Amino acid sequence: MHIVYIHQYYCNPSMAGGIRSYEQARRLVARGHTVDVITTDITGTQTRLGWRQTEDEGVRVHWFSIPYNNSMSYARRIRAFAQFMVVATAKAAALRADLVFATSTPLTVAVPGVLAAKLRRVPFVFEVRDLWPEVPIEMGALRNPLARGAAGALASFAYRNAAEVVALSPGMAAGVLARRPSTRTTVVPNAADLAMFRVRQDEVDRFRARHEWLGDRPLIVYTGALGAVNGVDYLVRAARRLRELDPGVRVLIVGHGKEWEPTKRLAASLGLLGDTVHMWEKVPKAELPVILGAATMSTSFVRPIRALWDNSANKFFDALAAGRPIAVNYGGWQADLLTGSGAGLVLDPVDADDAAEQFAKHCRDESWLAQARAAAHRLAVEQFSRDLLFDRFAAVLDRAAGRRAVPTTGE
Known part of the structure; x- marks a missing residue:
């Protein structure tokens, strides 16, 4: 055909x-x-x-x-x-x-x-x-x-x-x-592109070692568009509170879009940029696997608008493919998947401080992380x-x- x-x-x-x-x-x-x-x-x-x-x-x-x-x-x-x-x-x-x-x-x-x-x-x-x-x-x-x-x-x-x-x-x-x-x-x-996101531990170790600001610290990542629908400023505001709760946690935002500069300015104004929060311009898809492999948790955000709950964001499925827990700040079918499987967190749609509490509670909980990683991998293999x-x-x-x-x- x-x-x-x-x-x-x-x-x-x-x-x-x-x-x-x-x-x-x-x-x-x-x-x-x-x-x-x-x-x-x-x-x-x-x-x-x-x-x-x-x-x-x-x-x-x-x-x-x-x-x-x-x-x-x-x-x-x-x-x-x-x-x-x-x-x-x-x-x-x-x-x-x-x-x-x-x-x-x-x-x-x-x-x-x-x-x-x-x-x-x-x-x-x-x-x-x-x-x-x-x-x-x-x-x-x-x-x-x-x-x-x-x-x-x-x-x-x-x-x-x-x-x-x-x-x-x-x-x-x-x-x-x-x-x-x-x-x-x-x-x-x-x-979920399972073969693409299958990375070796030595690759992850080298990635972490190359970035002095990261080392062996917990890492929360956001990868993808910074557009009007995404509201990634939510993660920056959560990082402000997270620094008070656990100064060792790092946040990495990788992407591009209309809200890139406003998000960067917000991080700088809060004294987070280059310390708790790091921002990289968009990278080729082929470079995402090692970034997610180094992540403790991935994230996906949208503005608090009901119609946006029906999204099917690539970043959600990339996290599953990498076997990484994912945190979302919206309801709908993806939130239901996370709640039912234990593969991540469903955060408050607008309360970034509460999100910070959730990050601080879970990103050093090795038992929860192991269970969530396994659940994410099962979703990737069995459904996506x-x-x-x-x-x-x-x-x-x-x-x-x-x-x-x-x-x-x-x-």
Whole structure:
């Protein structure tokens, strides 16, 4: 089967960002499919106009330079979305396809997906990574009634034209079905890359030894976006109280985004930066395993907005893959997993001092840490391994194309 795979922000392991599309595309190729990925070079460093093509383990990747970052205004982001929508439509329409797959965000990727599928008279499958327009509406980012109506119409357009929808969480699936109950929807969350996050103890020891500020101290890490939805200032405020409770604990924030500089300024103003709190710019995905391997505990945060509970953050599953406890400050399906399994902590959504109390209580409790690490590993292996979830994903594409699903071996 020839699959055109549209993802505006595709990344491979040499890049900083989630690698879900890379992992799914290369596994499709391994099963004998042909895959063309249509994406953007967001760095703005590409000098040649038009498209360039690379290959990732047999996947043909078509890149078009459209600069983008979380520091841009909403108007500039919308312009980037619209630009990709136009060029991706032309590219997708020019490629042979037996099935067209598009993954959000942004929601506008549905347009080239639907149009190319209609032109080629092949099925279209849509993947929902964030529930739009519900999330930006609840966050107050989408206030204009006309814009809300247009976004809602675009979501309905995507779901109505999809043979099937893949949703990254149960809450996202419920949102799809609330808008269009007849849409066949399958939940395929982000995954734990067990092989990638399997690191040797000597690598971890060398990492800790290289950083004098760390040594053998407990380490709490946050890896990923510092955007408006994340509220990583929560961790900095927790670190202020944590320093009083246990001055030896260290916090490492690794990432990028619109809130990077405000978060850094907050840490500096509290006298934490370079001591209790350390901040690194984003790193390639391939460098995360040793960082998480050195971590005592990982974290995932969102602002106290109910719609954000339905996220499927890569950082959550990376922690599971690394066998590390994870602390979250939100409810919903991930919090339920942690509570039920013992794989981490569910913190108060707004009380950072209480979070500090929880960190201080647990990050030197070797008995709790051992149990939580084991529980995290079990979740990774039994429920969220990449191969296990890829089978579910591939079954959706096979079903949409009218093919018999082909099983694969586990990880």
